[in-house]
Amino acid sequence: MADPLRIVLVAPRNPLNIGAAARAMSNFGFNQMRLVNPYEVAFKEARSAVHSQYILENAEVFPTIAESVADCSLVAGTTAAARRDLHVPLYRLEPAGELLRGHLVAGKPAALLFGSEKFGLSNEDMSHCHWLLRIPSREEHGSMNLGQAVAICLYELRRDADAAAHRFEPAPTVSAEDLERITSLLLDLLNRSGYVHATTTESTELKVRRLVRRLGLPAADTDTWLGIFRQILWKIGKTPTP
Amino acid sequence: MADPLRIVLVAPRNPLNIGAAARAMSNFGFNQMRLVNPYEVAFKEARSAVHSQYILENAEVFPTIAESVADCSLVAGTTAAARRDLHVPLYRLEPAGELLRGHLVAGKPAALLFGSEKFGLSNEDMSHCHWLLRIPSREEHGSMNLGQAVAICLYELRRDADAAAHRFEPAPTVSAEDLERITSLLLDLLNRSGYVHATTTESTELKVRRLVRRLGLPAADTDTWLGIFRQILWKIGKTPTP
16 A cells, blocks of 8 residues: 655755655655655755655655645645644644544545745645644744654654553563672672771671662673672682781 | 753764754754764864854863763663664663653753764763663664754654643534524525525435534634625526526
């Protein structure tokens, strides 16, 4: 099945941006690029770039927005700010991504429009859109770089909120038995190196036991730590006792 | 309070990428850029670019990663793939963003490391990291563009999952009274224009009533539609009846 999402660049001027948009599409597994009235030289130059060439080779060029989105049952536009009466709903990217995903999972074609680097989408361009979305960047800064805006939108579409659920895959932690072996060795080491005073041996033992347990030692590192302490003990054993 | 997140570019080579990273930082309201061993010419060139100059002017340069992250209590690295034994936990960006946000809200300094365009972070670079994150792009494609990777990570940090909750701010829909006014006018129009046959008037009325209710008309558009229908009715009244 052809990818139902069309990425439509309206009047792009900079070959680097066209190439960056194509690269982001390839990164996130989208391949339907459409260009409306692109600056001819820029498009040619972008096509000669190495990255994501298959996307640019298959990119379709249209003279008007209406033709570029004719087969789409949802047309969403991107805009930098709520700076004028937009006439259509404006969503932040997070919920807009959800709306788009909902449309696309059914295999229904949708278009996502990005305006030119300099002016964004015009009011006339926006009149083709069912709704608009805004990447939640600082309003003071104004518009984003085109290639970055495309990358962020596509990331949001591929984002997997559930990935956050299994976020911690904690390495298996060390067993109590191994923790105690490490504790004894370390205590031995502290005794032999003169860190522990005879009068405080007992409280030191508790302190060290807790210290070791607060480390959050991964099980896989146990042998390494045991080896380190044994080696140091061996070396200390070699030194003449005073 | 100074921004607790340091964006650390390790050995960047391309001035456009340094500039793009700075622009993304400005877009999302981060301002602490650090560069480890940047290609001198690239850094100078990036500084002369127009965008986000205040970030580049304040960017600090360090000879080593250790020095660049010395004041950070969390160091996270970015990597393109799980292609080798990474020795530290690797998270997708979604949960990694949550971990980073959790650290930053407390005002605790953290560093987010990006490797050079060509090689990414080396094993030695990664050994300074508490954990690594990966942007969930297609593995087949390999690495992402540096400026786009920075933009996506910062977007994830500024992302507001709750914005998805109030996603629909549906325009107030038209009242039943106005819907019925529109229905009558439209029916009148259909009658006068010969659309409705005398034998099917009743079923047509039901059809049209349902048709109008399925439109999801915004209340604000009611008067426009009423005006349109009235005008057409007026025009039809002007035409001689056959």
